[in-house]
Amino acid sequence: MTIRVDLFKLQPHIAGQGCLSVKKWQGGHECLEFSIQRNQDGHFLQGDQHWSNSPYWFKVAHFSVGATEEELETVVGPQLIDPVLEGGANAQFMIELREQGGGGYSDRGVLKPAVGLQPSSANTEEKLPEHKDTGELPPPPAPAQPEPAPVVEPEPVVEPVTPQPDPEPAPAPPAPPPAAPRKKAWLLPLIIALVVLAAIAVGAWFWLNKTPAAQAPAPEPAPAPAPAITGAEACTLESMSTLPELTFVQTCIKKAPGSAELLEIINVAKANNHCGVAQRLYANRAQAGDLPIAMAYAHEYDPKFHQASTCFAEPDKATAAYWYETILSQDPDNADAKARFEELKP
Numbered sequence: 001m002t003i004r005v006d007l008f009k010l011q012p013h014i015a016g017q018g019c020l021s022v023k024k025w026q027g028g029h030e031c032l033e034f035s036i037q038r039n040q041d042g043h044f045l046q047g048d049q050h051w052s053n054s055p056y057w058f059k060v061a062h063f064s065v066g067a068t069e070e071e072l073e074t075v076v077g078p079q080l081i082d083p084v085l086e087g088g089a090n091a092q093f094m095i096e097l098r099e100q101g102g103g104g105y106s107d108r109g110v111l112k113p114a115v116g117l118q119p120s121s122a123n124t125e126e127k128l129p130e131h132k133d134t135g136e137l138p139p140p141p142a143p144a145q146p147e148p149a150p151v152v153e154p155e156p157v158v159e160p161v162t163p164q165p166d167p168e169p170a171p172a173p174p175a176p177p178p179a180a181p182r183k184k185a186w187l188l189p190l191i192i193a194l195v196v197l198a199a200i201a202v203g204a205w206f207w208l209n210k211t212p213a214a215q216a217p218a219p220e221p222a223p224a225p226a227p228a229i230t231g232a233e234a235c236t237l238e239s240m241s242t243l244p245e246l247t248f249v250q251t252c253i254k255k256a257p258g259s260a261e262l263l264e265i266i267n268v269a270k271a272n273n274h275c276g277v278a279q280r281l282y283a284n285r286a287q288a289g290d291l292p293i294a295m296a297y298a299h300e301y302d303p304k305f306h307q308a309s310t311c312f313a314e315p316d317k318a319t320a321a322y323w324y325e326t327i328l329s330q331d332p333d334n335a336d337a338k339a340r341f342e343e344l345k346p
Contacts, residue, residue, distance in 0.1 A: 002318040002346035003109040005095045007076075007084065009116055016078040016120025018113075022063070022097060023071045024346065027105035029064075033057040034097040036080070036111060038087060039322070040287055042279050049083045053276075059100060078120035084111070085119050092287075092326070094319070109346065110322055235265045240274050249280040259285075259292040266296075275311035291327055295337065298323035302340060317344045 004023040035055045036045040043051035047058070058080070063072035084093065098106030233239055235252040243251065252265065262285060269278040286294035299305035300312045301320035308314075324341035327334055 002321075003095075003097060003107045004346060005097075005109050005111045007081075007111060007113040007117065009114055010075070013116070013118070015118040015123035016081050018076050018081050018117055019073055020076050020080075021066060021071045021073050024109075025072055025097065025107060027097075027099060027107070029072060030062055031059075031100045032063060032097060033059045033100045034095055036084070037094045037096075039092045039094065039283055040087070042276075042283055045080070045083055047079065049079060051083070057098075057100075081117060082119045082121075084113055085117060090287075092322070094322070108316075108318055110318070235261075237268055237272060240269060240272070240277055245274075245276045245280070248277060249284065252281070253284055259290055262290075262293060263296055270309055270311045273310050278311050286323060286326065289330055291331055291334070294323050294327050298327070298337070298340070302344070304340070318346070321345050 003025050006021045006023075008019045008021055010017050010019055035057050037043070037055075038045070038051065041051075043053055044055045046052050046056045060074050063074050065071075066073045084091070087093075093111040094108060095111040096106060096108040098104065234255040235257060239251070240248050257265065262281060266278045266281050269275070269281070282293060282297040282300070286297050298320045301316040301323070303315040303317065303320075306312070306315035321341055321344040324337045324344065327337040328341060331337070
């Protein structure tokens with residue numbers, strides 16, 4: 001059974017804070033952990049609020065039972081609220097909840113932030129404490145304590161000081177007698193003239209005996225730059241095998257292939273075990289509104305259409321329902337997506 005996860009505002013609302021509510025969870029309440037993955041690029045939210053392709057598990061020691069006793073709740077802070085809200089209204093996220101360690105019960109679903117949630121930057125009254133990545137969700141901030149009234153100390157009494165008479169200045173010492181004139185003052189100019197003549201002679205000797213400077217070697221020609229990838233090569237298997245995964249996806253998407261052509265490229269990626277490329281191409285174009293790509297992506301997870309492969313080993317009803325729901329958000333009259341969503345939705 002797929003869980004339903006909502007991110008509600010606290011009452012009263014505090015910017016950067018929220019309530020994570022989980023429904024239809026069949027496991028226990030203690031020692032749980034969850035990961036959040038955005039569908040834009042398949043990256044996971046990390047403890048320091050950035051996104052990476054490696055899963056990160058937020059640990060929750062205890063979930064509280066909600067008012068209706070049908071949901072589990074825990075308070076979350078800017079560590080989760082801020083990066084989720086950065087994606088905007090069109091961002092979509094998958095959340096997986098499991099028992100800590102990954103050896104027990106687990107389930108997953110779509111994370112739905114409530115309207116009106118605000119990031120911590122909207123809090124103008126107080127600055128939230130800086131979060132350090134410990135793997136635990138930060139508790140809500142404690143209410144501010146009133147500051148004690150300042151103690152007014154009496155001003156010290158300054159006693160008048162009787163001015164003292166200035167001391168009489170000491171008599172100035174007598175001026176020294178004038179120095180006797182130097183004798184033989186004509187020696188200094190003579191010495192300077194001899195030094196100058198010696199320097200001129202040494203310089204002339206070096207000038208007459210210097211050797212010609214060796215010619216500097218000609219600079220080597222700079223290597224020619226590597227040829228740029230042309231549009232025809234942007235989406236080939238060779239580029240897929242040589243370029244970094246993200247670079248290939250960006251280059252290929254920039255070429256803007258049609259839906260049919262892109263499906264062929266995805267099939268090549270799947271056949272050659274470039275699973276990350278296939279996932280990124282699917283997600284990028286499906287999120288951009290390419291309905292045939294979104295439908296094909298949903299079929300990869302739909303048990304009715306699933307074909308096992310290295311990249312899509314198991315069907316996943318929740319993920320398939322998510323992409324069918326994405327199609328319906330852009331094409332509400334799509335009968336195929338509507339029928340499959342009704343059958344797969346939690």
